[in-house]
Amino acid sequence: MARRTREEAAATREALLDAAEREFRGRGVAHTTLADVAEAAGVTRGAIYWHFRDKAELFEAMCERAAMPMEAMLGCAGARRCADPLGTLRDMAVMGLTRLAHDARTQAVFDVMFHKCEFTADLAPVAQRQRTADEGCRRQVIELLEKAIARRQLPADTDPRLAAELLKAFMVGVMHEWVQNPTAYDLERVAPVMIDTVLAGLMTSPPRRALRRKAVRRKVAPRSLTTES
Numbered sequence: 001m002a003r004r005t006r007e008e009a010a011a012t013r014e015a016l017l018d019a020a021e022r023e024f025r026g027r028g029v030a031h032t033t034l035a036d037v038a039e040a041a042g043v044t045r046g047a048i049y050w051h052f053r054d055k056a057e058l059f060e061a062m063c064e065r066a067a068m069p070m071e072a073m074l075g076c077a078g079a080r081r082c083a084d085p086l087g088t089l090r091d092m093a094v095m096g097l098t099r100l101a102h103d104a105r106t107q108a109v110f111d112v113m114f115h116k117c118e119f120t121a122d123l124a125p126v127a128q129r130q131r132t133a134d135e136g137c138r139r140q141v142i143e144l145l146e147k148a149i150a151r152r153q154l155p156a157d158t159d160p161r162l163a164a165e166l167l168k169a170f171m172v173g174v175m176h177e178w179v180q181n182p183t184a185y186d187l188e189r190v191a192p193v194m195i196d197t198v199l200a201g202l203m204t205s206p207p208r209r210a211l212r213r214k215a216v217r218r219k220v221a222p223r224s225l226t227t228e229s
Contacts, residue, residue: 013051015041020062021108029059029117056122063126066109067099068133085147086154086199092141093171093195100175101188111179138164155206162207170198 019041023032034055038048052058100106119127145160154163174194178187 009051012041012043012047016043016048016051016058017062017065020058021105021112024059024062024112024116025108027116029055029112029123034058054122059117059123060126063109063113063129066103066106068106068110068113068130084153085144085151086203089141089144089148089167090192090195090199092144093167093198094191096171097174097191097194098188100179101186101191107179107182110175114176115180134168138168141167154203155208157208157210158202158206159209163202166202166207167198 016037019037020032023036023040027036032055034048034052035045037058038045041048048058052061100110113126113130117123141164142160145154145158145163148154149156149158149160174187178184
């Protein structure tokens with residue numbers, strides 16, 4: 001009997017999280033109440049408070065069920081990392097896009113987090129999780145780009161930080177746009193071609209270190225000269 005009760009409680013919790021995905025995605029987080037989620041799950045309001053203290057806790061649990069694309073990228077680097085850093089970077093980027101393409105839960109949570117939600121103070125843990133994943137991915141990409149430069153897979157004067165920002169802008173842009181219109185093209189099929197095209201651009205015409213140095217110098221205002229009377 002106790003085992004059955006635990007299984008029923010776990011099933012109710014999963015049903016609530018499934019309903020939260022649907023309601024948050026359809027209504028937006030701010031406009032969805034716990035009563036909306038309970039009704040969509042076919043349970044009472046008391047049942048939802050048994051499992052979750054408030055909407056913020058429900059939202060956090062919903063996000064924790066899905067592996068975000070950037071987190072998938074972090075887990076992708078393997079034995080090729082030192083021998084073929086550019087190949088490892090390609091694998092990471094393709095993995096991030098294909099994870100989004102074939103995982104409906106990841107799509108739903110990504111859409112909610114980035115298009116249907118305002119990260120207010122009560123949702124800070126989720127925002128922090130995303131920042132941590134983004135920063136970890138950024139550091140890893142810069143490291144791989146630096147190793148690719150050292151192994152002459154990229155030109156010697158490639159700016160790894162600007163190159164990393166370029167890759168991030170491309171990845172984030174594709175993911176944001178595709179989630180809003182997934183019928184536009186088969187992301188899983190074209191992801192390797194997309195990434196190969198971007199990397200080919202880096203190999204032939206990357207952002208250069210001198211470009212960033214010039215940009216920094218332009219930000220420094222010239223000192224005014226005064227003369228004593």
